[in-house]
Amino acid sequence: MxxxxxxxxxxxxxxxxxxxxxxxxxxxxxxxxxxxxxxxxxxxxxxxxxxxxxxxxxxxxxxxxxxxxxxxxxxxxxxSTDGITLDQFNNVALDSDNGTSWDTIKPIFGTPTSHSTSNVQGVDVDVQTWDKVANANAGASVSVGFANNHAISKTISGLKVNRSEKINIQKYSQIESDQNSSDIIKLLGEPNGYDDSSVNGTSINKLTYTSGINGESGAKIVITLTNDKVTEQTQSGVK
Missing domain, CATH: 1.20.5 (Single alpha-helices involved in coiled-coils or other helix-helix interfaces)
Structure with missing residues (x-):
């Protein structure tokens, strides 16, 4: 190949x-x-x-x-904005010896907004004030006065109240000196404020009416009772 x-x-x-x-x-x-x-x-x-x-x-x-x-x-x-209720206010007992103590009230009411001193029925008291009140108008407040760590005075103001009919001068004129607080409330309705004190067996209660009044702007009624009997009544601007 x-x-x-x-x-x-x-x-x-x-x-x-x-x-x-x-x-x-x-x-x-x-x-x-x-x-x-x-x-x-x-x-x-x-x-x-x-x-x-x-x-x-x-x-x-x-x-x-x-x-x-x-x-x-x-x-x-x-x-925090609910505030102190009227029931809580009513539960504060007043008495120089057995009134509700500060230690009992503080956990329920909380820290006071302000503190002052006053004289109640001739007794010097420490007054604690709170500005948060349930079912109340702006500017409402609650105050409790203490003597020897016991509550002897209390006030609440600015409560909202719905009235079925307005309070007029005719109703106001029906108030008599022998009437008690139940009679007044039956006649005029629930007040917008209470101012109570109890010292040495004497209780003084003031019922204040500022809403649902037939009258001038700012019309007001204050009924004072001593030992639950009407001892004084004043009004301004009621018609």
């Missing part, structure tokens, strides 16, 4: 070799690359989704905490 023939056979063999892109190993590499790319892409998507969910959960938690904090603030505000 001559050289020319050998060269022709070698050339024929070379021409019969498969191109590299038809080799199995080439496609195996392609598949590995594609799988790896999809895997990295899926991993990144899951991480981003988890981060987004985590951020959303954190934001939701912060919003819920903020709402909860707001509700607590609202609740606290509502409780």
């Amino acid at each position: 001559n050289n020319n023939e050998n060269m022709s056979r070698m050339a024929l063999r070379r021409s019969r070799k498969k191109p590299f892109f038809k080799k199995w190993w080439f496609w195996l590499i392609i598949v590995i690359i594609v799988v790896a790319g999809v895997g990295f892409g899926l991993f990144g998507y899951i991480n981003n989704k988890n981060d987004s969910s985590s951020n959303k959960a954190d934001k939701t938690e912060k919003v819920e905490k903020s709402k909860s904090s707001t509700k607590k603030k609202k609740s606290t505000t509502t409780s």
Whole structure:
């Protein structure tokens, strides 16, 4: 066999070799690359989704905490602005020896707004005043006077009262000296303020009426009772 023939056979063999892109190993590499790319892409998507969910959960938690904090603030505000009720005021017993003590009143009424001294039926008293009163008008207040750590006087003012009919001068003229506090309230209705004291067996009560009065602006009625009997009555601007 001559050289020319050998060269022709070698050339024929070379021409019969498969191109590299038809080799199995080439496609195996392609598949590995594609799988790896999809895997990295899926991993990144899951991480981003988890981060987004985590951020959303954190934001939701912060919003819920903020709402909860707001509700607590609202609740606290509502409780603190309710004020001292008329029932709480009525439960304060007056007596120089057995009257309600300051230690009993403070946890119920809270910290006073102001403090002063006064003279009640000839006795010097420590007066504690609060400016938060339930069911009352602006400027309402409650005061309690103490002597020897016992309450001997108390006042409440500015109470809101709904009257079925107005108080006029005709009703006022029906007040008599032998009437008691129940008679007055039956005649005129509940007062807008009370001023009570009890010293050495003598109780003095003042009933003040400032709303639902037929008369001039600022019309007022004050009825004073000593040991629950009318001893004085005054009015201004009532018609």
